[in-house]
Amino acid sequence: DVKVTQSSRYLVKRTGEKVFLECVQDMDHENMFWYRQDPGLGLRLIYFSYDVKMKEKGDIPEGYSVSREKKERFSLILESASTNQTSMYLCASSIYYEQYFGPGTRLTVT
Amino acid sequence: AQSVTQLDSQVPVFEEAPVELRCNYSSSVSVYLFWYVQYPNQGLQLLLKYLSGSTLVESINGFEAEFNKSQTSFHLRKPSVHISDTAEYFCAVTDPGNNAGNMLTFGGGTRLMVKP
Numbered sequence: 001d002v003k004v005t006q007s008s009r010y011l012v013k014r015t016g017e018k019v020f021l022e023c024v025q026d027m028d029h030e031n032m033f034w035y036r037q038d039p040g041l042g043l044r045l046i047y048f049s050y051d052v053k054m055k056e057k058g059d060i061p062e063g064y065s066v067s068r069e070k071k072e073r074f075s076l077i078l079e080s081a082s083t084n085q086t087s088m089y090l091c092a093s094s095i096y097y098e099q100y101f102g103p104g105t106r107l108t109v110t
Numbered sequence: 111a112q113s114v115t116q117l118d119s120q121v122p123v124f125e126e127a128p129v130e131l132r133c134n135y136s137s138s139v140s141v142y143l144f145w146y147v148q149y150p151n152q153g154l155q156l157l158l159k160y161l162s163g164s165t166l167v168e169s170i171n172g173f174e175a176e177f178n179k180s181q182t183s184f185h186l187r188k189p190s191v192h193i194s195d196t197a198e199y200f201c202a203v204t205d206p207g208n209n210a211g212n213m214l215t216f217g218g219g220t221r222l223m224v225k226p
C-alpha cells in the first residue's frame with residue numbers, strides 16, 4: 001500500500017527558529033512536493049523535486065528551502081520561522097500525475 | 111499558467127440529498143483533471159480522475175464527475191450524500207503537454223457539510 005509519512009502532526013516553534021519538516025515515501029517515486037494549505041487558498045506549491053538533489057521553486061518559495069539527498073526523503077526547511085508561516089504543510093509524491101499525500105504537519109509559529 | 115476556480119467555499123446539504131460541487135479551470139489544449147477529498151485531520155486522497163476517454167468518471171463511493179471541454183468544467187456530483195461524505199473537496203488540473211515534474215494546480219477547496 002502507498003505510504004507517505006511526515007515527521008510530526010503538530011509542531012509549535014518560536015519566531016526566528018530554524019524548522020525542519022521531514023517527508024518520507026516508500027513508493028520509489030521520483031517526484032515529491034511540499035505544499036502549504038490555508039483556508040480559502042487551497043494548496044499552494046512551495047517546492048518540488050523531480051530527482052535526488054534536484055529542486056524547483058513553486059509558487060511561494062520565499063522563506064523556505066528544501067533538501068533531497070535520498071530518493072525517498074524530501075525535507076522542507078524554514079530558515080527563520082515567522083508567524084506568517086503558521087499553516088498546514090502537506091507533502092506528496094507522485095507517479096503519472098497522481099499525487100499521494102502525507103497526513104500533514106500543522107505548524108504554529110509564536 | 112493553469113488556474114482552477116471552485117465557486118463554492120462551503121456547501122451545506124441534508125443527508126440523502128443530491129449535491130454538486132463546481133469546478134472550472136482555465137482553458138488549455140489538453141488537460142488532466144482530478145478531484146481529491148480531505149477528511150478531517152487527514153491528508154488528501156484521490157477521489158477520481160479524468161485523463162482521456164469517457165468524459166464521465168466515477169469513484170467507488172458513488173461520486174461522479176463530468177469533463178466538459180466547451181465549458182472548461184469538471185463538476186463533482188453525488189445523487190445521495192451520507193454523513194460520512196462530510197469533508198473538503200479539491201479540484202486539480204494539469205496540462206500534460208507542458209508539465210515538468212507532474213505538477214498539479216489546485217482550486218481553493220469546497221467544504222461539504224452533510225447534516226442529518
